[in-house]
Amino acid sequence: xWSFQVEARAGRAxxxxxxxxxxxxxxxAFMPVGTAGxxxxxxxxxxxxxxxQIQLANTYHLMLRPGxxxxxxxxxxxxxxxxxxxxxxxxxxxxxFSLTALRRLTEEGVTFKSHLDGxxxxxxxxxxxxxxxxxxxxxxxxxxxxxxxxxxxxxxxxATARTTRWARRSQAAHARPDQWLFGIVQGGVxxxxxxxxxxxxxxxxxxxxxVGGLSxxxxxxxxRAVLAHLDPLLPEHKPRYLMGVGTPEDxxxxxxxxxxxxxxxxxxRNGRNGQLFTSVGRLSIRNARFADDPRPPxxxxxxxxxxxxSRAYLRHLHMAGEITAAVLMTLHNLAYYLDTLRRxxxxxxxxxxxxxxxxxxxxxxxxxxxxxxx
Amino acid sequence: xWSFQVEARAGRAxxxxxxxxxxxxxxxAFMPVGTAGxxxxxxxxxxxxxxxQIQLANTYHLMLRPGxxxxxxxxxxxxxxxxxxxxxxxxxxxxxFSLTALRRLTEEGVTFKSHLDGxxxxxxxxxxxxxxxxxxxxxxxxxxxxxxxxxxxxxxxxATARTTRWARRSQAAHARPDQWLFGIVQGGVxxxxxxxxxxxxxxxxxxxxxVGGLSxxxxxxxxRAVLAHLDPLLPEHKPRYLMGVGTPEDxxxxxxxxxxxxxxxxxxRNGRNGQLFTSVGRLSIRNARFADDPRPPxxxxxxxxxxxxSRAYLRHLHMAGEITAAVLMTLHNLAYYLDTLRRxxxxxxxxxxxxxxxxxxxxxxxxxxxxxxx
Numbered sequence: 133x134w135s136f137q138v139e140a141r142a143g144r145a146x147x148x149x150x151x152x153x154x155x156x157x158x159x160x161a162f163m164p165v166g167t168a169g170x171x172x173x174x175x176x177x178x179x180x181x182x183x184x185q186i187q188l189a190n191t192y193h194l195m196l197r198p199g200x201x202x203x204x205x206x207x208x209x210x211x212x213x214x215x216x217x218x219x220x221x222x223x224x225x226x227x228x229f230s231l232t233a234l235r236r237l238t239e240e241g242v243t244f245k246s247h248l249d250g251x252x253x254x255x256x257x258x259x260x261x262x263x264x265x266x267x268x269x270x271x272x273x274x275x276x277x278x279x280x281x282x283x284x285x286x287x288x289x290x291a292t293a294r295t296t297r298w299a300r301r302s303q304a305a306h307a308r309p310d311q312w313l314f315g316i317v318q319g320g321v322x323x324x325x326x327x328x329x330x331x332x333x334x335x336x337x338x339x340x341x342x343v344g345g346l347s348x349x350x351x352x353x354x355x356r357a358v359l360a361h362l363d364p365l366l367p368e369h370k371p372r373y374l375m376g377v378g379t380p381e382d383x384x385x386x387x388x389x390x391x392x393x394x395x396x397x398x399x400x401r402n403g404r405n406g407q408l409f410t411s412v413g414r415l416s417i418r419n420a421r422f423a424d425d426p427r428p429p430x431x432x433x434x435x436x437x438x439x440x441x442s443r444a445y446l447r448h449l450h451m452a453g454e455i456t457a458a459v460l461m462t463l464h465n466l467a468y469y470l471d472t473l474r475r476x477x478x479x480x481x482x483x484x485x486x487x488x489x490x491x492x493x494x495x496x497x498x499x500x501x502x503x504x505x506x
Numbered sequence: 507x508w509s510f511q512v513e514a515r516a517g518r519a520x521x522x523x524x525x526x527x528x529x530x531x532x533x534x535a536f537m538p539v540g541t542a543g544x545x546x547x548x549x550x551x552x553x554x555x556x557x558x559q560i561q562l563a564n565t566y567h568l569m570l571r572p573g574x575x576x577x578x579x580x581x582x583x584x585x586x587x588x589x590x591x592x593x594x595x596x597x598x599x600x601x602x603f604s605l606t607a608l609r610r611l612t613e614e615g616v617t618f619k620s621h622l623d624g625x626x627x628x629x630x631x632x633x634x635x636x637x638x639x640x641x642x643x644x645x646x647x648x649x650x651x652x653x654x655x656x657x658x659x660x661x662x663x664x665a666t667a668r669t670t671r672w673a674r675r676s677q678a679a680h681a682r683p684d685q686w687l688f689g690i691v692q693g694g695v696x697x698x699x700x701x702x703x704x705x706x707x708x709x710x711x712x713x714x715x716x717v718g719g720l721s722x723x724x725x726x727x728x729x730r731a732v733l734a735h736l737d738p739l740l741p742e743h744k745p746r747y748l749m750g751v752g753t754p755e756d757x758x759x760x761x762x763x764x765x766x767x768x769x770x771x772x773x774x775r776n777g778r779n780g781q782l783f784t785s786v787g788r789l790s791i792r793n794a795r796f797a798d799d800p801r802p803p804x805x806x807x808x809x810x811x812x813x814x815x816s817r818a819y820l821r822h823l824h825m826a827g828e829i830t831a832a833v834l835m836t837l838h839n840l841a842y843y844l845d846t847l848r849r850x851x852x853x854x855x856x857x858x859x860x861x862x863x864x865x866x867x868x869x870x871x872x873x874x875x876x877x878x879x880x
Contacts, residue, residue, distance in 0.1 A: 169823075172830070202818075326635070347664040426581065442580070452571060455829055456546070459549060
């Protein structure tokens with residue numbers, strides 16, 4: 133039912149194939165974020181049409197609303213949402229630490245108040261597993277403690293050690309063989325803590341490993357240093373997932389260090405805010421110079437938005453506060469990400485990953501089509 | 507280039523065919539409202555896929571933002587929005603009287619302040635025609651004065667007389683033979699004023715006539731009385747448009763009195779608010795009894811939403827404030843309206859309009875699927 137194979141390499145970058153009970157994910161893969169069981173502003177058909185192979189959903193949000201037991205009754209995330217391709221759920225740890233106030237952390241778990249109605253809930257390794265088994269995603273995550281950034285080293289040290297203990301308890305509590313449970317390497321920006329975390333988690337022989345606690349405000353150099361340090365440590369034959377990352381630049385950095393899976397709210401959130409990623413640079417649709425621009429947002433893009441919409445029309449819809457603007461720009465940004473990942477994979481297979489990386493990052497750093505004639 | 511033909515009748519109801527430079531509109535037709543050049547929450551493809559044959563856009567909103575001259579430079583409404591089927595624009599009169607404060611009305615026209623930024627603008631018959639020629643819709647409307655309801659009879663009388671004078675000036679100022687200019691019958695709930703308005707406007711021999719100033723708060727009996735009174739007066743061989751109406755019940759009333767065209771924000775606005783029209787009654791998706799309901803919103807509907815979404819999932823998306831909920835419910839409600847109008851037309855052709863009307867209104871009055879088992 134399950135397998136992961138690396139099919140090609142270019143330097144440390146790898147093109148892989150993750151086979152799940154709900155279909156294949158070609159890696160490196162970007163996973164659109166469907167926080168509440170939907171990618172904000174999109175229909176399932178739009179997400180399918182752009183070729184998304186896996187979707188992420190948030191345990192924290194779904195356990196609070198509409199409730200994981202309700203979702204289980206309605207056929208799990210697949211039955212509930214109708215998305216028939218693979219799902220990944222996070223553990224809830226990151227949201228509990230970033231979204232909720234008034235939380236109490238003990239070795240047992242975290243007691244917190246819902247950001248929706250203030251009601252009290254507990255997340256622990258056992259509870260996170262129960263919820264994620266109810267949700268029924270293909271890939272699920274061990275419950276971890278994600279320390280804030282910056283934090284004193286001793287805080288990160290203790291969170292990292294607890295993450296290992298919680299990973300053991302997660303593994304013991306997990307009882308669905310149709311799901312793969314990934315461990316999460318913590319350790320902040322401290323390379324020795326990262327290494328200890330990776331080595332401890334590898335003893336559990338989990339089917340995949342994630343790098344958590346990055347893209348939380350640390351300098352880019354720290355992100356790159358952690359990835360460089362972990363790359364030779366993590367198992368070569370298992371999938372590697374860099375959580376919550378990131379910009380296209382970050383994703384190229386991750387791929388270059390052997391990362392296979394990514395997720396980030398950036399393309400969807402920026403889309404709703406009128407910030408577009410294009411082959412001619414980053415583009416803010418609010419800019420007045422687009423008011424009479426009949427060109428598509430990205431002349432090199434084949435997505436529905438770029439096939440059907442001018443910059444002028446898109447700017448008008450955005451300025452008028454039309455929901456359709458959020459739909460169209462979310463659609464383009466996700467198409468840009470998915471297309472970029474597909475092309476990354478092709479160029480790994482062709483052993484031309486570095487050339488493609490330079491070329492793409494150059495185009496993305498272009499002055500947002502400013503210099504081009506109208 | 508242009509024609510209108512009545513192809514079948516059932517009682518006073520008629521099945522017609524309006525041929526425009528941008529395609530055919532089979533009547534009776536419902537025109538989705540694309541206020542700012544987009545049907546709120548939908549993409550053009552979604553509107554095309556559900557078989558909408560004509561779209562309405564608002565002169566008032568578009569002249570203020572993004573500006574009619576800009577739209578003209580970008581190819582008119584068709585070029586600007588990419589919608590290649592027919593458009594109808596209203597005259598701006600209704601919005602000026604309902605949306606703006608601080609307006610000054612003279613025989614020349616209306617001076618008003620934009621609801622967007624308070625800037626001062628003028629709409630007159632000549633200016634409305636200039637704007638509508640810039641927008642380039644297929645069907646455009648004469649500039650009218652829409653009195654509030656209730657209003658003293660003398661106020662309605664004067665507004666009605668002015669509407670005739672403004673219709674003459676609209677006709678004189680209109681200079682695009684690829685557009686059809688419709689007149690608007692006013693007169694409030696006063697049958698003699700309605701009759702005078704219709705007779706005066708018919709002297710202009712315009713290619714179509716609208717009934718304006720209804721569905722503004724008057725009792726349903728008044729709406730029906732006006733339609734009954736105007737039916738034998740309006741030309742048999744020209745299209746008739748009932749502006750801003752309405753509920754499915756209202757639309758059946760209109761069709762039964764020979765109306766060919768309708769528009770209303772009800773399906774789109776209600777969709778965004780979680781109010782659905784279905785073959786098993788009106789349904790408020792917020793209702794807690796839908797939280798575990800795996801059935802589609804409307805079991806008899808073939809729209810994308812009903813093919814892909816359960817009531818439970820739709821309720822969850824709505825309660826979570828997800829944009830996608832607005833998309834899916836707008837899509838269903840418009841599909842319901844368009845499908846109902848298509849079936850009305852079929853049943854006119856089959857001379858079974860009254861039976862279909864009774865059957866549909868009975869289903870719509872059902873207790874919103876409340877009695878059905880889960």
